[in-house]
Amino acid sequence: MTTRPDLSQLPYGLTTRPVDPRRGLPIPAVNVYPDGEVDFISINGAKAMELAVRGRCGLCALPLIGPVAFLGGPKAAEAGFYSDPPMHEECAEAALTLCPHIARPHARRASERRREHDATHAVGFSDEKPSEWVLLVCDEYGSALTPAVDGGVVPVFVVGKVLRARRFGYQDGVLTEIAQE
Numbered sequence: 677m678t679t680r681p682d683l684s685q686l687p688y689g690l691t692t693r694p695v696d697p698r699r700g701l702p703i704p705a706v707n708v709y710p711d712g713e714v715d716f717i718s719i720n721g722a723k724a725m726e727l728a729v730r731g732r733c734g735l736c737a738l739p740l741i742g743p744v745a746f747l748g749g750p751k752a753a754e755a756g757f758y759s760d761p762p763m764h765e766e767c768a769e770a771a772l773t774l775c776p777h778i779a780r781p782h783a784r785r786a787s788e789r790r791r792e793h794d795a796t797h798a799v800g801f802s803d804e805k806p807s808e809w810v811l812l813v814c815d816e817y818g819s820a821l822t823p824a825v826d827g828g829v830v831p832v833f834v835v836g837k838v839l840r841a842r843r844f845g846y847q848d849g850v851l852t853e854i855a856q857e
Contacts, residue, residue: 687769693705701716705732706735719759728761728819728831746817747763750806750810751806753810762817772851808844811841811843814837817835819833842856
């Protein structure tokens with residue numbers, strides 16, 4: 677029996693999203709494809725770019741007002757480039773607990789053969805799950821198309837001035853914020 681996640685403390689924006697009946701999770705805007713199909717494994721790159729250009733959160737699709745957040749591994753934070761689009765900090769915090777790939781230390785993405793949509797990544801990016809996650813909050817962002825490993829192009833998002841960084845690591849099987857020293 678699968679336990680349903682507690683959605684009582686969701687940020688407002690995520691409460692406006694449709695809920696996947698099988699998983700009981702709000703469906704992020706970037707996981708919906710033009711045909712209406714939902715794919716939790718891959719990001720709809722065109723939708724991600726559209727939302728970013730329009731100044732909207734990649735998860736809830738509501739306007740981004742003020743600082744924006746990015747969520748990814750330490751390498752993405754160090755480089756200042758993310759494959760996941762900008763989002764509200766509270767939406768990123770929710771993703772840390774709701775997204776099984778992030779929240780569970782041993783959860784892996786489905787194999788390529790199970791992916792419903794073409795999922796590729798930028799040259800130099802990795803599909804490997806990081807051992808810790810970095811939530812960067814910045815004052816602004818940019819976006820660009822960059823070469824993909826399959827020969828096409830994918831969007832990447834560039835962080836502006838970093839206002840704060842929060843790190844999360846797995847401790848005893850639970851994703852926990854790491855105290856800053």
